[in-house]
Amino acid sequence: PSEVDGTDSAVDFHTDELLQFLSNLGQSTNLSLEDKSKLFANKLSENMHRPSMKYRIEGTRMLTGGKSLFSNLPDKLQETYNAMDKRNSMEDDQSASILEEIDDQPTIQFSAVAYAVLEFEQKVEVKIERIGPIDVDVRFRLDTIDGTAIAGEDYIKLSEEFTIERGQQEKKVTIYIIDDQQWEPDETFLVKLSLPNGEGAHTKLGSKTVAIVTIINDDEPGFIKFEETINLCKQSVGKTEIKVVRVNGADGRITVNYRTEDIDARAIRDYERKSNEF
Structure with a gap:
């Protein structure tokens, strides 16, 4: 029977079809509760009447890169959905075997392809996510690969x-991460995800199989400057001290070169020329 929503649009629920789909979901032990919810929501959406205005809006959003009005499933779940939908309509052993084959193939990948860590934190966590069946153990391998950051x-x-x-x-x-207490620019290395021998028979790799880790340098050397830009002294005193300071960081050892230059006062006649380092 049809119902009417708040916008007076007809909503056509195919009750028997929805119940059969829900029953098939309940029989599948290889799907997480979250995946089952997404599949049923997609089925429910397809069974609802969509006014022509919604299709016009959807077409406009597709052309402009906007968000779809209709639900979109990840590729893996879309395969599962198609197989279940086919089993609903055909109700034969062939379709059931397709669903079983898909259900038995969990997919793993990095949850993100880029990570960043401050050097002083001394560790970073990368996360591997499983998509699909959760009723079996899944083995995987991680290997780091040097970039500008070097292992050891x-x-x-x-x-x-x-x-x-x-x-x-x-x-x-x-x-x-090794905190070496020495200033250096930000550095990166890679982490590669792969399957051990024999694991590929019942596990698949997703699209995110390589992640990059950036080690953010927190050992700033700071800046060198004169404490005062103008220094006054009496000629009768015979000398003056000019103080150099280091600000906004103090990591590592630095060397400073300095020399005097004439303006109104002349070297030898008015002051002793200096050029050195410390």
Whole structure:
């Protein structure tokens, strides 16, 4: 039967079809509750009447890069949805086997492709996420690759296998940073995600398989300047002191060169010429 929403638009719910789809979702043990919710929401959306005005708005948004009015599933879930929809309509063993095959293939990838860490924090966490079935353990491997940051000098090399255990959807892995107390520019290294031997038979890699980590330097050397830009002295005193200060940082050892230059006063006649370093 049709219902009417708040905008007087007809909403056509195919009750039997929705119930069958919901039943199939309940029978699937390889999908998380979140994935099941997204699939059912998509099915419900497709069963609702969409006024022609919505399609015109949707077309405009597609042309201008705006957000879609209709729900969009990630590629992996879209495959699952298509298989379930096909099983609903065909109700045969072939469609069921397609769904089972898709359900049995969890996908893993980095949750983000870029990470940043202050050097003094001495560690950074990268996160691997699982998409799809959560009823099996999933093994994966992480390997660091030098960039401008060098293993052993700027960070601790990582080359190890890990496991996202059954029932878990993510795994956080810590990479340790070396705080060397020396100023240097920001540096980067890569982390590569791969599958150990034999794991590819029942696990897939997503699109985010390489992440970049930026080590942000927090060892600022500071700036050198005169404490006062104008120094007054009496000629009868015979000498003056000009103070040089270091501000906005004090990391590392620095060398300062200085020399005198004539303006109105003349070297030898009025003052002793100086040129040195400290």
